Amino acid sequence: MISKELFKSRKFIVLFSMAVNIILILIGSFWFESNSMHLELSIILLLSLLLGPFSILGFAIVEIVYWILFLDMSNVPTILLSFTSLLVLGIMPWKLWYSLNYKQRYGIPSLNSFYSFFKIIDIALVMVLLTYLFFNQIFNLTVSLNLESYFMIITFGIVLLLLGIGLCAKFNIALYTPTVQFKEYIPEKLYRLFFISALILLIVTFRTPNVFCFGLILILLIIYLFKPFDEGIFKINSVGKITIFYNLFFSIFLIIALIPTILLISFTIIGFYNYYDFASEFFNYLLILSGFLLAIFIPLLIYFLFLDNQLIRPINQLSKYLSEEINDDDDLKRLVVNLNSITVSNEIKSLSESLLNMEREYVDYSANLLDVTKEKERYETELKLANEIQHAMIPTDFEKFDDNNNVRLWGLMKAAREVGGDFYDYFKIDEDHIGFVIGDVSGKGVATSLIMVKSMTLIRDYVCHYSDLSEALHEVNNELCKDDIGDLFVGCWLGKLNTKTGVLSYVNAGHKNPLIKKNDGDFEFLDVKPGLLLAGMEDMHYEENVIHLNHDDMLFLYTDGVTFANDGNGLYGEERLQKILNQNKDNEIDVILKSVEKDINEFCNNHELVDDTTMLIIKMN
Numbered sequence: 001m002i003s004k005e006l007f008k009s010r011k012f013i014v015l016f017s018m019a020v021n022i023i024l025i026l027i028g029s030f031w032f033e034s035n036s037m038h039l040e041l042s043i044i045l046l047l048s049l050l051l052g053p054f055s056i057l058g059f060a061i062v063e064i065v066y067w068i069l070f071l072d073m074s075n076v077p078t079i080l081l082s083f084t085s086l087l088v089l090g091i092m093p094w095k096l097w098y099s100l101n102y103k104q105r106y107g108i109p110s111l112n113s114f115y116s117f118f119k120i121i122d123i124a125l126v127m128v129l130l131t132y133l134f135f136n137q138i139f140n141l142t143v144s145l146n147l148e149s150y151f152m153i154i155t156f157g158i159v160l161l162l163l164g165i166g167l168c169a170k171f172n173i174a175l176y177t178p179t180v181q182f183k184e185y186i187p188e189k190l191y192r193l194f195f196i197s198a199l200i201l202l203i204v205t206f207r208t209p210n211v212f213c214f215g216l217i218l219i220l221l222i223i224y225l226f227k228p229f230d231e232g233i234f235k236i237n238s239v240g241k242i243t244i245f246y247n248l249f250f251s252i253f254l255i256i257a258l259i260p261t262i263l264l265i266s267f268t269i270i271g272f273y274n275y276y277d278f279a280s281e282f283f284n285y286l287l288i289l290s291g292f293l294l295a296i297f298i299p300l301l302i303y304f305l306f307l308d309n310q311l312i313r314p315i316n317q318l319s320k321y322l323s324e325e326i327n328d329d330d331d332l333k334r335l336v337v338n339l340n341s342i343t344v345s346n347e348i349k350s351l352s353e354s355l356l357n358m359e360r361e362y363v364d365y366s367a368n369l370l371d372v373t374k375e376k377e378r379y380e381t382e383l384k385l386a387n388e389i390q391h392a393m394i395p396t397d398f399e400k401f402d403d404n405n406n407v408r409l410w411g412l413m414k415a416a417r418e419v420g421g422d423f424y425d426y427f428k429i430d431e432d433h434i435g436f437v438i439g440d441v442s443g444k445g446v447a448t449s450l451i452m453v454k455s456m457t458l459i460r461d462y463v464c465h466y467s468d469l470s471e472a473l474h475e476v477n478n479e480l481c482k483d484d485i486g487d488l489f490v491g492c493w494l495g496k497l498n499t500k501t502g503v504l505s506y507v508n509a510g511h512k513n514p515l516i517k518k519n520d521g522d523f524e525f526l527d528v529k530p531g532l533l534l535a536g537m538e539d540m541h542y543e544e545n546v547i548h549l550n551h552d553d554m555l556f557l558y559t560d561g562v563t564f565a566n567d568g569n570g571l572y573g574e575e576r577l578q579k580i581l582n583q584n585k586d587n588e589i590d591v592i593l594k595s596v597e598k599d600i601n602e603f604c605n606n607h608e609l610v611d612d613t614t615m616l617i618i619k620m621n
Helices: 002-006 010-031 039-051 053-070 076-097 114-138 147-170 188-204 211-225 231-235 244-270 275-323 329-340 347-393 398-402 446-465 469-482 573-583 589-603
Strands: 407-414 422-428 433-441 490-498 503-509 515-517 523-525 545-548 554-558 613-620
Touching (some): 039 114, 188 211, 275 347, 422 446, 433 446, 589 613
Antiparallel strands (some): 407 613, 503 545, 515 523, 515 554
């Protein structure tokens, strides 16, 4: 992370390029005779394209100092001219990269397509011309280069550039890209005209340049360096990527270019030849090899163009098109047009068609999912509303109802889902009697809750109309059977209590038997054989039973969600229910219910309930 951040500092870039130049000068001076190689010039492409103008500044400073100290350059005008020439020579590749725009493809220096490769070759050719002008004609007495040097510098320079591109991509090092839009002093076309004029003049006077031509060329190139950048450049990503084209090209180029160099180093190290004699013969061999490379270079270019058109570019297009967000039919139509623009007729085309089918299925799935989501949201809204209605119907005004009734009541209902089938109710019949009921509708969901509401309404109406509970339930049962509620049934325990005498009459229609606590005793099950469930069969007879409640007697009613509570290994059961009731029999009725609820939660390890849980307790005062 530290090294990556350092490359964002211009001072570090200057110092880094100075250090690299010093290292290459030392290697070149040690390895090659009479300092005729100038191996450090091969680093210009890398420094310029990847690290920008400030790296060239550091390079030029070291190079001029080296010329002054070791190559006897002492004339001040020549030093200044040389320094300026080095800056122009070094900054030119960076300027050309962000000015030459093949097929409107702005981007950082990379090797991700044939066009970026062709762009690098163009820049390298311009560098050859400028290097020849500067070093072989103008500074011929001090830093002239021979043909072998050109071959080694260009070959080694491109290898270093490719290595640099790969390292920057691997370590996520941001390259130095233009950050300032310079002022346009002259029309944009004139900048191009000056650059083209400089190249033409350079080519025309290639064999016989003079100081005047050199000065004019240098001025034209300096003017071109002030050409403002296009605004599109400032939107490019400054971090490179390693692509298939890069890996392929680099491996081929590295093998072709480095075999001779490896042979030279190997023979020299093991001492097979005298170094200087062998080097002379070796560079003669390089001249022959360069002709061979030139002979295979054009076929190689054609091969890379073929790869780019048939493999690299279609893959890049496919990646780009598929990265675009697809949300609706319009986006899908745009994707179809884009994928149809991939004109190759190979596996990539088949892949694009397969991916297009996947996108179609995805759009259809998204549309269906959207419909399902809307339906689910609507259903959840309805369930929430049903839940609110259901809970609004369950009475909870316990303390208000207890006033002047000589009894105390407390109830609790927890639905396992949004709405449930359990219910309890209590109501005043007349001045001496109250009615209460607890029930459970089979099944779950909205239909169950509707039957629950109807059952509560019918029971309350008929209990107030008939003095005999068995007749009231008989009518309720017939009404539910007439409605043809399908496989849904209603179990309930219905009671009518005379609050003055304590006489309790009750009917059990297929429900759990309650527990009763008499005097100072414990809770015991009120064992009475239950009748048939409501809504099972018309004209059923239900038997009414009567008991007497005294002061402090309690009656505990519950649904099967209490005893059927499951911890994954077994049921809560009637025995545990009876035990917890007796442990809390001396507490207030609301505390008794809360104790039972807490014990059920602890038994189930606070897991989600699988059935509705409903309880109702009545105590005589």
